[in-house]
Amino acid sequence: MRITVVGGGVIALLATVECALDGHRVTVVDQGPIPYSRATSFDQHRILRALHPADPAATGAALRAHRRWLDLEELFATRFYERVGALTMLPPAAADEGARLLTDAGGHARTLTTTALADRYPHLSLDGALAGVLEDEAGVLLAERVLAACVAWLKYQPGIDLVPHRPVAEVDGERGRVRFADGQILDADGVLVAVGPWARDLLPERVAKTLTLYRQSLLYCRVPAGQAAAWAATPAVPALGTRRGAWLIPPVAGTALKVTSAALCREVDAITDHRTPEEYQRELAAEFGDLLPGFSPAWVLGAKDCYYLSSADTGGPLVVTLGAAALAYAACGGSSFKFAPLIARSLADRVLGRTPAPTGLTALDTAPLDVSP
Numbered sequence: 001m002r003i004t005v006v007g008g009g010v011i012a013l014l015a016t017v018e019c020a021l022d023g024h025r026v027t028v029v030d031q032g033p034i035p036y037s038r039a040t041s042f043d044q045h046r047i048l049r050a051l052h053p054a055d056p057a058a059t060g061a062a063l064r065a066h067r068r069w070l071d072l073e074e075l076f077a078t079r080f081y082e083r084v085g086a087l088t089m090l091p092p093a094a095a096d097e098g099a100r101l102l103t104d105a106g107g108h109a110r111t112l113t114t115t116a117l118a119d120r121y122p123h124l125s126l127d128g129a130l131a132g133v134l135e136d137e138a139g140v141l142l143a144e145r146v147l148a149a150c151v152a153w154l155k156y157q158p159g160i161d162l163v164p165h166r167p168v169a170e171v172d173g174e175r176g177r178v179r180f181a182d183g184q185i186l187d188a189d190g191v192l193v194a195v196g197p198w199a200r201d202l203l204p205e206r207v208a209k210t211l212t213l214y215r216q217s218l219l220y221c222r223v224p225a226g227q228a229a230a231w232a233a234t235p236a237v238p239a240l241g242t243r244r245g246a247w248l249i250p251p252v253a254g255t256a257l258k259v260t261s262a263a264l265c266r267e268v269d270a271i272t273d274h275r276t277p278e279e280y281q282r283e284l285a286a287e288f289g290d291l292l293p294g295f296s297p298a299w300v301l302g303a304k305d306c307y308y309l310s311s312a313d314t315g316g317p318l319v320v321t322l323g324a325a326a327l328a329y330a331a332c333g334g335s336s337f338k339f340a341p342l343i344a345r346s347l348a349d350r351v352l353g354r355t356p357a358p359t360g361l362t363a364l365d366t367a368p369l370d371v372s373p
């Protein structure tokens with residue numbers, strides 16, 4: 001089949017990999033370069049944590065995604081997954097339950113008490129009333145390297161064209177046609193739209209208005225040389241268990257320590273710039289001053305704001321059918337990077353007219369919302 005993929009983020013590129021593995025011809029078009037530094041997927045890192053408390057299906061899906069990322073490292077002959085594990089801070093009973101959930105799903109996890117946590121991580125001020133779930137099948141995906149590896153592999157696949165700087169203005173889902181901003185037309189047997197936080201610009205108004213745009217601020221930090229060894233043995237911490245929802249990614253593989261908190265994730269009207277307002281930088285620095293002993297604003301190397309869309313109906317991702325020949329990943333939500341191999345397979349199956357492989361993710365395994373004209 002001839003497929004047009006609109007977007008050059010992790011979902012689009014991995015869906016293209018799936019199509020290429022099955023011998024289909026794909027044209028990938030992006031409004032910017034491929035990869036594009038403004039894409040949500042473009043960052044030093046993203047966390048893969050398998051634990052989804054009280055959600056065995058999503059936990060199982062994340063464990064499958066973990067294995068698929070390892071396969072992709074082999075396929076691309078590149079390393080981009082630092083398996084440093086993940087630590088989630090929870091009340092003790094919930095931590096025990098979480099560790100059990102992971103073990104039942106086929107993963108490896110243990111609960112760490114306050115004392116064990118203080119011994120292992122003296123460079124983190126963790127809440128003494130909480131326990132930690134430390135999981136093994138988890139860690140840090142070096143996101144920019146993932147994108148670069150996809151592009152490097154796809155470039156050499158027959159029938160795959162990567163076309164940068166080609167913004168799409170309209171998708172005709174019945175005809176499998178996209179119209180570019182310059183008026184040119186590209187026809188195909190199927191179209192997959194995966195344009196991350198820009199989806200509202202391309203989708204019909206009745207679905208666009210159900211999508212909420214979020215903007216989140218991140219600080220990138222250098223850790224003092226004296227703490228380097230401690231940080232090298234630190235897992236990703238998707239939940240420090242604080243009231244404001246602080247989380248961090250350790251400085252793996254030459255990257256910076258990245259810190260942020262759910263409190264710095266706010267609803268916005270439009271994608272504008274990626275600069276982090278001074279007040280938010282100060283707020284984050286103050287928050288982490290209480291969480292990282294010795295932390296000072298001198299650690300901060302830089303800051304950045306990123307965007308994502310969530311469906312008001314699902315609270316996360318959303319898949320929509322735009323007609324007989326087009327499908328869109330209308331909302332990526334805040335955790336699509338780690339699931340991207342599963343999402344991409346499912347979307348590729350649908351656009352190729354096959355029964356999609358089950359993912360364990362509700363948004364992917366239920367029938368897409370039909371917004372055909």
Ligand SMILES: Cc1cc2nc3c(=O)[nH]c(=O)nc-3n(C[C@H](O)[C@H](O)[C@H](O)COP(=O)(O)OP(=O)(O)OC[C@H]3O[C@@H](n4cnc5c(N)ncnc54)[C@H](O)[C@@H]3O)c2cc1C
Nearest residue numbers: 007009010011030031040041047168195196335336337338
């Ligand atoms: C601060 C933050 C932290 C996150 N942390 C995690 C995490 O730890 N773990 C995790 O799993 N997930 C995380 N996520 C979510 C994850 O990063 C996203 O779900 C994922 O990267 C979305 O990828 P995408 O391919 O859908 O979109 P994108 O990466 O944004 O790609 C979309 C592409 O479409 C292109 N495009 C847009 N409009 C057009 C057009 N009209 N024509 C042509 N091309 C177009 C863009 O240029 C872009 O390249 C986080 C998100 C944020 C914001």
